[in-house]
Amino acid sequence: MxxxxxxxxxxxxxxxxxxxxxLSREVGGHPIVYLDSAASAQRPRQVLDAMREYDETTHAxxxxxxxxxxxxxxxxxxxxxxxxxxxxxxxxxxREVLFSKNATEGLNLVARTWGRTHLGPGDAIxxxxxxxHANIVPWQMLAEERGFTIxxxxxxxxxLLDLDQLxxxxxxxxxxxxTCMSNVLGTLNPVSEIARVAHAAGAVxxxxxxxxxxxxxxxxSTLGCDFLAFSAHKMLGPTGIGVLWGKEELLEPLPPxxxxxxxxxxxxxxxxxxxxxxxxxxxxxxxxxxxxxLGAAVDYLEGVGMEAVRSHEIALxxxxxxxxxxxxxxxLRLFGxxxxxxxxxxxxxxxxxxxxxxxxxxxxxxxxxxxxxxxCAKPLMRRFGVNATARASVALYNDESDVDALADxxxxxxxxxx
Amino acid sequence: MAGLEDLYREIILDHYRSPRNRGELASPPAxxxxxxxxxxxxxxxxxxxxxxxxxxDIKIGGSGCSISQSSASLMSxxxxxxxxxxxxxxxxxxxxxxxxxxxxxxxxxxxxxAADPAEPGPPDIEELGELAALQGVVKFPxxxxxxxxxxxxxxxxxxxxxxxxxxx
Numbered sequence: 001m002x003x004x005x006x007x008x009x010x011x012x013x014x015x016x017x018x019x020x021x022x023l024s025r026e027v028g029g030h031p032i033v034y035l036d037s038a039a040s041a042q043r044p045r046q047v048l049d050a051m052r053e054y055d056e057t058t059h060a061x062x063x064x065x066x067x068x069x070x071x072x073x074x075x076x077x078x079x080x081x082x083x084x085x086x087x088x089x090x091x092x093x094x095r096e097v098l099f100s101k102n103a104t105e106g107l108n109l110v111a112r113t114w115g116r117t118h119l120g121p122g123d124a125i126x127x128x129x130x131x132x133h134a135n136i137v138p139w140q141m142l143a144e145e146r147g148f149t150i151x152x153x154x155x156x157x158x159x160l161l162d163l164d165q166l167x168x169x170x171x172x173x174x175x176x177x178x179t180c181m182s183n184v185l186g187t188l189n190p191v192s193e194i195a196r197v198a199h200a201a202g203a204v205x206x207x208x209x210x211x212x213x214x215x216x217x218x219x220x221s222t223l224g225c226d227f228l229a230f231s232a233h234k235m236l237g238p239t240g241i242g243v244l245w246g247k248e249e250l251l252e253p254l255p256p257x258x259x260x261x262x263x264x265x266x267x268x269x270x271x272x273x274x275x276x277x278x279x280x281x282x283x284x285x286x287x288x289x290x291x292x293x294l295g296a297a298v299d300y301l302e303g304v305g306m307e308a309v310r311s312h313e314i315a316l317x318x319x320x321x322x323x324x325x326x327x328x329x330x331x332l333r334l335f336g337x338x339x340x341x342x343x344x345x346x347x348x349x350x351x352x353x354x355x356x357x358x359x360x361x362x363x364x365x366x367x368x369x370x371x372x373x374x375x376c377a378k379p380l381m382r383r384f385g386v387n388a389t390a391r392a393s394v395a396l397y398n399d400e401s402d403v404d405a406l407a408d409x410x411x412x413x414x415x416x417x418x
Numbered sequence: 419m420a421g422l423e424d425l426y427r428e429i430i431l432d433h434y435r436s437p438r439n440r441g442e443l444a445s446p447p448a449x450x451x452x453x454x455x456x457x458x459x460x461x462x463x464x465x466x467x468x469x470x471x472x473x474x475d476i477k478i479g480g481s482g483c484s485i486s487q488s489s490a491s492l493m494s495x496x497x498x499x500x501x502x503x504x505x506x507x508x509x510x511x512x513x514x515x516x517x518x519x520x521x522x523x524x525x526x527x528x529x530x531x532a533a534d535p536a537e538p539g540p541p542d543i544e545e546l547g548e549l550a551a552l553q554g555v556v557k558f559p560x561x562x563x564x565x566x567x568x569x570x571x572x573x574x575x576x577x578x579x580x581x582x583x584x585x586x
Contacts, residue, residue, distance in 0.1 A: 356458070357482075357485075358483050365422055374459035381459060387482065416426070
């Protein structure tokens, strides 16, 4: 198990890093400096081991066989669901936690089930300008079909939601879609405050937790949203599995998402009867090994403590912001909230006039992995008048030496492009 | 491991810092076509005029990384004044160079993308002149799309010009 610390205690990153095999590799003669956890996090040995152990000892299809390993597999699969539910404070995990492919599929599920049965011509929904495409395009696709309109909460120059017009914007909308934490700016949005206003206006709230759930303590009851989607691979778990949490009373009347096995109670030649929650939304054989891995990732994060993760990342983000400002001054433009406590560990920046793609290429020569591009948030890119940004993001296994390596590599990139 | 000097040759940096034929021609009469690289958000706007058989003028707009911008700049200098069939040949040759398996390049080491069997055979890099400076891009497979963005955009524009030209 990971190094266990109290909330106020600093993480022992040196010790913790030993759990992550990939972080000991070298790239081009340099120790790897992994600063792209917002795209996908690295996995600790505990997650990798849990998946292998399951595959080697227990694997069978779930909810089907009556033999012993099938029963064990089902039990472990459902235990992972319980663990995830506990991790986000879900009141009844066994009915409210749905396994999806990733956060994107979870959001599509809401659009295709709740959206398709509740939205039509004359209706409106409200999104924010800082949404990931995953919380934009499913709604645009549905809007083309159903003929409702989409309104937008604007973003200020400081990368915060401009809530001055919220009352007017929310008036008459049936749904509000909001990211808990911007994958570009790191902005932590006041989801509970917006949810209160949205609920007063009669709207349901769909929250994108892909960036926040891996890095902050999450409790759906205080968050106030009705649906919350996130992905395992950004929270030390495997790819191929995500989670959609939804309030039971909202999920219960919804039609199925995909059709197939597992999601039915009965099929006749003249029709079918859908299964109960949560399996109604889990057609076909689910990602079982991945669910075991996600369960292990949740155990790992709980062992470290999400309060400790957040404290560590806030301190590291503050250090990074200060270091970059000191070393590069006006040569480096940082996007997003100036106060580290308003943001998660995601730093998008422009460095002189070096294109982010070139910057990322040069940093790679020093083993420094950052993301360059539009981060699947083109409306936000347009808002800031850029095609792309460079983005460094931290996780619990990063420390100040990673930030220093980033700064050194940036200095080298500056020298290279003259 | 391929070094940065393989990618960022001096002539590439020169075209990045001082792009040739920068801007946009009035359209119409010029043909105008936009290209996007969804991976990185690069955008290129190619405007060009055809007089008789020849691409008489061409301008490059948009913004992007050094590889996409310098490649488009080099392309504009190379195609200006050439006949449309010559430009098509050049596009073919350039894209051929971009699809060579990197192991066939001098100094190659690591694995790269396999050549697309649908792509043309080994091109005559000699005839590419300055454009040959971009061959090192093949060692950085992710950047091949950057280098070919302008070329694919121009090819699309020529197709549109052909379609428009064959119309009454």
